[in-house]
Amino acid sequence: MKGRVVVLDDLAGRPAAALIVDGVLQDFLLDPAGDAPLPGAIFRAIVDRPMKGQGGVFVKLPQGSGFLRQVSGLSPGSAVLVQVSGTAEPGKALPVTTRLLFKGRHAILTPGAPGLNISRRIRDEDARSALEVLAAEAMAGSDPTLGLILRSASEAAAEDEVADEIATLRALAAAVLADVTGGPELLVDGATAQETAWRDWADPAPDEVAEGAGAFAAFGVAEMVDALLQPRVDLPGGGHMMIEPTRALVAVDVNTGPDTSPAASLKANIAAARDLPRQLRLRGLGGQVVIDFAPMSKKDRAPLEQSLRGVFRHEGSETSLSGWTPLGLYELVRKRDRLPLAEVLK
Numbered sequence: 001m002k003g004r005v006v007v008l009d010d011l012a013g014r015p016a017a018a019l020i021v022d023g024v025l026q027d028f029l030l031d032p033a034g035d036a037p038l039p040g041a042i043f044r045a046i047v048d049r050p051m052k053g054q055g056g057v058f059v060k061l062p063q064g065s066g067f068l069r070q071v072s073g074l075s076p077g078s079a080v081l082v083q084v085s086g087t088a089e090p091g092k093a094l095p096v097t098t099r100l101l102f103k104g105r106h107a108i109l110t111p112g113a114p115g116l117n118i119s120r121r122i123r124d125e126d127a128r129s130a131l132e133v134l135a136a137e138a139m140a141g142s143d144p145t146l147g148l149i150l151r152s153a154s155e156a157a158a159e160d161e162v163a164d165e166i167a168t169l170r171a172l173a174a175a176v177l178a179d180v181t182g183g184p185e186l187l188v189d190g191a192t193a194q195e196t197a198w199r200d201w202a203d204p205a206p207d208e209v210a211e212g213a214g215a216f217a218a219f220g221v222a223e224m225v226d227a228l229l230q231p232r233v234d235l236p237g238g239g240h241m242m243i244e245p246t247r248a249l250v251a252v253d254v255n256t257g258p259d260t261s262p263a264a265s266l267k268a269n270i271a272a273a274r275d276l277p278r279q280l281r282l283r284g285l286g287g288q289v290v291i292d293f294a295p296m297s298k299k300d301r302a303p304l305e306q307s308l309r310g311v312f313r314h315e316g317s318e319t320s321l322s323g324w325t326p327l328g329l330y331e332l333v334r335k336r337d338r339l340p341l342a343e344v345l346k
Contacts, residue, residue, distance in 0.1 A: 003207035017197035029193035038190025066096035106154040110147035239268030286336035
């Protein structure tokens, strides 16, 4: 199965979306159960007690509490606008931020970060010039502290479609930014799995969109998801890696399998490195990740590190490559931007 396919259907009785490229599952989203806040939800919160040792402050949300790291100018009892910026482990406060983003398919409005910016993925100079003119016209008369980013999908869209979306986002931002009086309240709901798919998987444009009952069955999505619940990931050449989350970290162990040639370790390690971002994304795993690569000489670390930097450079989630430990393990830290798949499917 060749091409880029977006599949929209239900799984576990909830709306879900899958992105499949050349027959390989690249991303999967499922709405959380119950009334958990959706990603990107915006709240009016009330500042609660500071946590000096952790460099942040708790805020009261309509249900539960959030943890905010931007504390400058905030005092207990004051109202503040916050947006969900990640996921929380059971029993912990929801991470939130005061850096609000109003996202659309073609544009993102950035309160407090002025300027008109065009996605660097748009390289055609004529297209960039046309979009700069469109952006300036669409943002004319707006609050000078309100910024705009035109996403790569805007290059192929009709000008009136992009302009209409910017106008809609401007109206929404103006209403939210003015609504700062009162108690904890949900002001803007977050994006569902299928809304996120339409918004974030638009570029490059899919070759096919399959939607409705039976769509997942037609593309084998349920089987692909089931495989993600197993720790073992088979690699090209006969090797495999084991991905096992614990409370403290995510442990990854790479093995060469039956190949005993001198180059077996490097081959298995590079294969694991190339697939690791996809596996972490699909499994919803973040935080500290510790990798026990197959034994290899120190001179082979350079090409492996180059491969790691290359694959994570294009990853949407913020990732910091920490490097090698004295014991020969490799560490990285990935932002927790979604719930672990095993928990979402409960």
